[in-house]
Amino acid sequence: MEDVVVVGSGPNGLAAAVTLARVGLSVTVLEARSTAGGGARTHDLGLSPGLRHDVCSAVHPMAWASPFFRAFDLPAHGVELLTPDVSYAQPLPDARAGIAYRDLERTAERLGVDGGAWRSLLGPLAARWEAVVAVGMSDKRSMPRGLSDVGGLLGAARFGAAMLEQGTGAWGARFRTEEAAALLTGVAAHTIAPMPSLGAAGTALLLGALAHATPDGTRSDGTRSEVTAPGGFDGGWPIPRGGSGAIAAALLADLEAHGGTVVTDHPVRVCTDLPSAHVYLFDTPASTLVDVIGDALFPTCHRALSRFPTGNAAAKVDLVTDGPIPWAAPEVARAGTVHVGGTRAEMARAESAVAAGEHAEAPVCLVSDPVVVDPDREAGGRRPVWAYTHVPSGSTVDVTETVLAQLERFAPGVRDAVVATRCTPAAELAGHNLNLVDGDIAGGRTSLWRMIARPTAAANPYRQAGHVYLCSASTPPGPGVHGMSGWHAARRAAYEVFGIRIPAI
Structure with a gap:
């Protein structure tokens, strides 16, 4: 009997598997498709000789900023993140454009009359990026580690205030030019949700801050952060050399180095498709857990999972x-x-x-x-x-x-x-990825409430039955290649089932 079976080999499933294998548990990952990686895969689609396309995700600001990936240390596992000088851009009519450079001051200078407004909104968040990430990547149930000092609390407070501004009807008051307004709105649109909304604003501010952040510990206000990314990262919105599959390959190699195994071409549709194990973690949509586990779920969880709304x-x-x-x-x-x-x-x-x-x-x-x-x-x-x-x-x-x-x-x-x-x-x-039901790439609705009650408002949103946990983007902190949903669920399972305490990151 295995200690752990993980269903689904996307970044969250692999993060959970790696976390548990590293503390000495036997881990098997079951993947329905012929290749592992879920939303972090790169394949030759047969469109042109020698070209490989990213199947789902392509650009990865959270690959350096996520607490899980900072602890995992992607560079030590051979992943090179390549950071463009321009994190993102917003083309506009008449050959105009909003340009978000890695350099905050250069961005502000290009925005002209809105330069000061951009700097005052995103500058403090970029300077305290670790606090913004701590809030955004938390389980929404406990005090994030990155808020342990006054500076961190101030950064979190600025993040909340900025969300209220950009997530409500007040969003039109700050910027005077189309370039600045559209530049931030393009980031908010990653949520595929109506705008303005608090959920979209939170996404825009988190990713917008990372576009200008300096992960080497040097803040734009001259202070030093104790929270840094592993060496070799320049912050911004990087692209892995060779494609997103490099991230999945690094996780798979580490899992195997710690004794874990991955079984591909093994879909899990009913409970009899599961091998015997002490604990199960599902990197799947909430609906899959209902289909597979059914009446074994806690009654409140069964109702919540059945009603969890999908996203656009x-x-x-x-x-x-x-x-x-x-x-x-x-x-x-x-x-x-x-x-x-x-x-x-x-x-x-x-x-x-x-x-x-x-x-x-x-x-x-x-x-x-x-x-x-x-x-x-x-x-x-x-x-x-x-x-x-x-x-x-x-x-x-x-x-x-x-x-x-x-x-x-x-x-x-x-x-x-x-x-x-x-x-x-x-x-x-x-x-190509069973998690993307009807094209929902976010694992469920991305309103502010549904980023917290994801998929339920329970104190433990990961545990859904006795020894069954959900660890996908349908749990906090939500969508993105960050591994944190997998890590949060694995940490709880390690303690609740095996009595193993995994330190906070």
């Missing part, structure tokens, strides 16, 4: 281009991530349409060209461009033309550069 969806479009995207605003070409959606007003309308179950005429799209920082991803002069757009849950629409039309607005002539495309509609995303 994304449809993926993989592109092959024979050169860089010809952005009308040249600085956009330096960004690792581009939010394509136009002005703040346009993006808010588009997200409202998706929330209402409609396909927006001009939806928000996210685009990343890894060759910006990783020239080895190019093959034969061609580039593997990653893109997705927001659509209603369960959409079966091929959105290739929609994405190209949005790109053409801000990169005239881009169609001439595209030599191959591949669309995966929202309804088909679960074909």
